[in-house]
Amino acid sequence: MFSPVFTDLWLSPYAQGEILHSDGAFVLTVNPDLDEDTPVMVLETLDGKVSVALTPEMAAAAGLKPGEDLNEESFRRHLGQAGIALHGADYLFTFLGEERDALLREATGDGIRQLTAQDAEVFAAFEASASEQDRDSAYVELDHWLVYGAFEDGRLVCAASMYPWNDSTVADLGVLTLPTARGKGHARRVVRAICRHAAGQGYESQYRCQLDNHASTALAKSAGLTLFAKWDAVFVEPEDSED
Structure with missing residues (x-):
């Protein structure tokens, strides 16, 4: 449920x-x-x-x-x-109750940890290795509420970040993996690690992806998330405030 x-x-x-x-x-x-x-x-x-x-x-x-x-x-x-x-x-994906409970019992794997402001240099190098299109679509930022990363030979190769959605206890998730590190399970492990941390803080995880992003849809399912609905909207950019 x-x-x-x-x-x-x-x-x-x-x-x-x-x-x-x-x-x-x-x-x-x-x-x-x-x-x-x-x-x-x-x-x-x-x-x-x-x-x-x-x-x-x-x-x-x-x-x-x-x-x-x-x-x-x-x-x-x-x-x-x-x-x-x-x-x-x-x-729109999220965890069902039983999947969320199983997630909380799981241990975080080796090479995966929470990222903080002290990882600014490491994160900058990671971003520089990703394309602008991948960065824009993933929306993974070091200053978000919660950030996790996967390391390969000491190098950050996958990162996920979360922020509260509309001031609620639902946390929206983005994930970005460098092209050379894809297909190795990094994204799945990072997604589960960050969602487990969020659940421990009382947050529900939310994962969104475009309908034609088949790789992202496959990642959501492999990470144990369940489809809830399809959502569309008109987005209005806020006007810059005048001084």
Whole structure:
């Protein structure tokens, strides 16, 4: 069973506000309390149900009105006609209860440890060995809430970092492995080590990856994570504050 904390975090935005449409397959809710950085969110759960939450401003911009006969296709058509683009769906993975319990009983393997600010030089060399595209997609940072790494012959070859998601006790995870060190199990061991540490601190682990990132999906499954849903959103970059 998925944890109540994780389930509530992901399902609650679609149950708050004014419901414009609801049936067995599609729910659309206008939620004024959505984060301004994600004013439109779409969640597809494993049962195939699609839930949408969007701000009143976005609902107005898309021409969505109460009483309209809606489904997923017509909703997406409204967005397209209004020039509102979704980012592209992510898979959402987390640990089921029994897998999380097994994780807590596991020992951290040799060559894997937590990284701190004292590892700045080692981490900089690691980043310099990775491509810009890999760094951007992984979003692994030494100043995140929790960071772990795997070493091979004294060199950092894989790192994972976590940060609390939306100020909750769900921690979002990113992982990056150097190309020359892939296929050796480093990422799986690092993911399990950092998730075990997070679980010991009372956090639920969250792993996201794009639907077409087959290597990342395979890593999630090999690390013992279970698919929860597919999630898409409109992302709005925050404006720089004026001095």
